[in-house]
Each structure stands twice: as structure tokens, then as C-alpha cells.
Amino acid sequence: MKSILVATRLIAAVALCTQVFCVSAAHAEEKIGTLSINDVRMRATYFSQEEKGGSFDLDNSAFGVLWRKDRHWSAHFTIGDQAYRNMPIYYSNTNPSQLGLVDAYAEYNGVYGRVRAGLIPIDFGYDGTLNEVHRYFQYSQSFSRRLIALSDEGVSFYTEHDGYFTELVIHNGSIDQANDGNPWLTGNWGWSNSRNLKVQLSLQTGVVSADLTTNSTNTIAGFQPGITSRWRNGALFAEYTPLDWNVVGEIGGGEMVQNDETGRYDYQLLQVSRDLSRNWTVGTRYDFFDPNMAIGGDAETDLSVVVALKSDDDTSKLLLEGTAPLQQTHQVHDDQLRLVWLLTPFAH
Numbered sequence: 001m002k003s004i005l006v007a008t009r010l011i012a013a014v015a016l017c018t019q020v021f022c023v024s025a026a027h028a029e030e031k032i033g034t035l036s037i038n039d040v041r042m043r044a045t046y047f048s049q050e051e052k053g054g055s056f057d058l059d060n061s062a063f064g065v066l067w068r069k070d071r072h073w074s075a076h077f078t079i080g081d082q083a084y085r086n087m088p089i090y091y092s093n094t095n096p097s098q099l100g101l102v103d104a105y106a107e108y109n110g111v112y113g114r115v116r117a118g119l120i121p122i123d124f125g126y127d128g129t130l131n132e133v134h135r136y137f138q139y140s141q142s143f144s145r146r147l148i149a150l151s152d153e154g155v156s157f158y159t160e161h162d163g164y165f166t167e168l169v170i171h172n173g174s175i176d177q178a179n180d181g182n183p184w185l186t187g188n189w190g191w192s193n194s195r196n197l198k199v200q201l202s203l204q205t206g207v208v209s210a211d212l213t214t215n216s217t218n219t220i221a222g223f224q225p226g227i228t229s230r231w232r233n234g235a236l237f238a239e240y241t242p243l244d245w246n247v248v249g250e251i252g253g254g255e256m257v258q259n260d261e262t263g264r265y266d267y268q269l270l271q272v273s274r275d276l277s278r279n280w281t282v283g284t285r286y287d288f289f290d291p292n293m294a295i296g297g298d299a300e301t302d303l304s305v306v307v308a309l310k311s312d313d314d315t316s317k318l319l320l321e322g323t324a325p326l327q328q329t330h331q332v333h334d335d336q337l338r339l340v341w342l343l344t345p346f347a348h
Contacts, residue, residue, distance in 0.1 A: 032069060039064025039078055041132060041344040050335040059340060060084050060132055062102060072110060078103035089146040089218040090208050090229065091174060103151055113159030120156050122169055123188050124148050124202045125235035126250050126269070133344055136281065136306050136319060141289035142252060142267050147220065148204070148233060149173075154183070164191050173206040180209035196241040204233040204254075220291045221256040222263030230257045237269075244275040246283075264293045273306070281308040297329035317342040 042061045048054035062080035083097040105118030123129050127143045128150055142148060154171025166189050173184035184206030192198040213225040223229060235252030253266030267290070273283025283306045290299040306321040319340040325332070 033073075034068045036066050036068070037064070038066035038076070039346060041342065041346070044341045044343075046339040048337045050333045052334075054337075060135075062132070064103070072108055074107045074109075076103055076105055076107060077101065084150060085152070086143060086146055086148065086150040088149055088173075089220070090216050090223055090225075090231070091212055092215045093217045094215070095146060113157055115155070115157055117155045119151055119153050120169065120171070121151050122149055122171065122186050123167060124186055124204060124233070125252060126200075126237040126239065126248055128202070129200065133342070133346060136273060136283055136308055137271065137285050137304055137321060138323070138338065140250075140267070140269050140285075140287045141300070141302060142235070142269075145220070145289065145291070147254070147265075152184075163193055165189070173208070174212055180207075180212055182207040182209060197239070199238045200236070202233075202235045202252075204231070206231055220263075221254065221265045222258075222261070222292055222294060223256055224258060227258045231255075246273045247271070265289070265291050266293060278312060279310050281310065282306065283308075299328040301326045301328075315343065315345055 040063055043059035044056070045059035046054060046056050058081065060080065062078050062084075064076065064078035066074060066076055068074040078101065079099065080102045081097055082100040082102060083095045085102055087095050089095075101119055103119055103121065105116045105120045108115045121128070125142065125148065127139050128148065138144065143150070149171075152171040152173065154169055156167060156169040156171075158165065158167040160166070167187070169186040169188075171184050171186065172179060173182065174180055184204065186202065186204040188200055188202050190198065190200030208229045208231065210226050210228045213227075213229075216223075216225045218225070231254060233252070233254035235250060237248060237250035237252075240247045248269065248271040250269040251267075252269075253264065255262050255264045257263075268288045269286070271283065271285040273281055275281050285302075285304040285306075287302040287304065288299065289301075292298055302323050302325050304321060304323040306319060308320075309318040310316070317340075319338070319342065321336075321338040321340070323336040323338075325334050325336070
């Protein structure tokens, strides 16, 4: 029922935005700048988990509009399921799912870099930077366990020179929760040759106030709800795309401090995919996550395989992904199967 309601609201929002766009186009002489649709994606998904059954949803579907005043100033708005902002689990055990803005920010591009303000992307790690149109696998455990947010209210500055780039993001951290006055800082540094190689280091730190964690049952890194905590998260990844291959390696982890006691977690990711032809792609992924390095036997390794059938113009993709979660001690019967139909006019 929730998926149907979200689908209905998304379709209504798309219809409304399209109507506004058409009206603006019809009165071009009255508008300033250019209004355009810059993101449309529909991900019809069937998800099945062993011993729990299956369900349908819209997954990470979205509709985006861009208003560009000139070559310097622009505004971006994307409507979708707000669950994909990925509210960190240390604030709440529940990730709110409702139709709303997932990106909404003003942007200025100048000689020295780019400034964004509003509801902005965080760009942390590989999953945080990947264009959703190119996503074959579901989010890795560092994101699916909701340790890192994908977007948040704040301001960011990005600059690059000769392939080297720096991005600094100051954001609330407490997504849609009462603002505790403790902004988070995320930094991204790296290098790209703009063709087939990208390396990025992401670091993040912030404080979570005790009164904002009473609804959380999170125990990652030994976290205890109701006690103020400081988090430090980090990730280093490299993506290499020679010819028809895509190879990604990532290592990451972090620490949490409460009452002068420190807990740690870590994860590793290796992902390889290959285009067999214009229409077929296959891939596999190793995704390891240890939620508390002080406790033995609680790590989990997710092994995934994906097969993708694509249209000639890449606007339609049918993805079949199977995942086998392997627990370190007591094996749980929770194998997963996803069937995704991705439709978008913005193929790359």
C-alpha cells in the first residue's frame, strides 16, 4: 500500500512539474533564464528475501528540474522518496519514507570553484558519488546500514585543477530531526583523469546529541542511545574503467567516542563488471562489513551477482541481482533477489 501511495504521489508530482514547465515554455518571453527537466528515472523493483517473501516498490525513482539563470547561477530540485536521503541510523531506527525533495539547492559556478547551498549531495565514498542511472548493484552495507547520509541541508564548496579536486561540505547531520546546533563536516579529496580513473578520499566528523538518539537501537561501533557521541568516518576508493570493464575497490571505516570510550567499525568493497556487448552487462561484488571491531563473530560479507539487459540507446535496463549474505558465525537464511526495470531518457 505504501509503494502504491508513493507511486501515485510521484506521478502527480511529475505531472504538476511538467505542467509548470510547459506553461513556462509557452511564455518564454516572460521568464528569466531557462527551465528544463534534468532528471527522470523510474526504477520499478521487485525484491524478495528468503523466508520473508517479496514486495514491489519504486526503489530510487525521481524527477528533477533545473532552472539556469546564466552560466554562473542555477537552481536544482529533485523529487523522490525521502528515504533515499539515507538518515543515519544513530538518530532513528526508522528511515522515513515519503514523497518529497531529495535535492534542492542553489548553485554558483565561478572562476575559483562551485558553491552549493540548500539540500545538497554529500558525495561521501563511491556510493555517494555514483550517478543513479549507472547503478547496477544496490547500495553497499556502509550505506544500506545507514551509517552515511546521501544528502543533507548545508553548504558546499568544490574546486579542481589539473584533475585534482577538493570538496568541503558543512551540513546539519541530523537529517529532518531537531537541529542540535552541531554541524557536521565532510571533506572529499581526489584525482581523476576524466576518462577512466578516479581516486577519492572522504573524511567526515560530527557530534550526535544524546536527546536525538532515544529512538535508535543502533549498536554499530558499540553505540549506546541516549549518550552524546562523536563520529569520525572515512573511505578511500579507486574506480578504473578500461574499455568494457568497470573495477571499483574501496576501504573504509570509522570510530565513535562516548564517555571517553572508543568503538570502531570497518568495511571493504570490491566490485567488477563487464559489458559483454552493447546490450549485456554482468558483474559481481564482494562487500564486507564489521559493525564492531571489539566484538568477534559479528561481521557480514555480502556476495552479489548482477546481470543487466540494456536497450541499444541505454534508456531501458533490466537488472537481475542476487545477493548471498554470509554471517561470520550463525548463518541466517536471508538470501536476496532483486529484479529492477530502470527507465530514463537521460542515458549516458
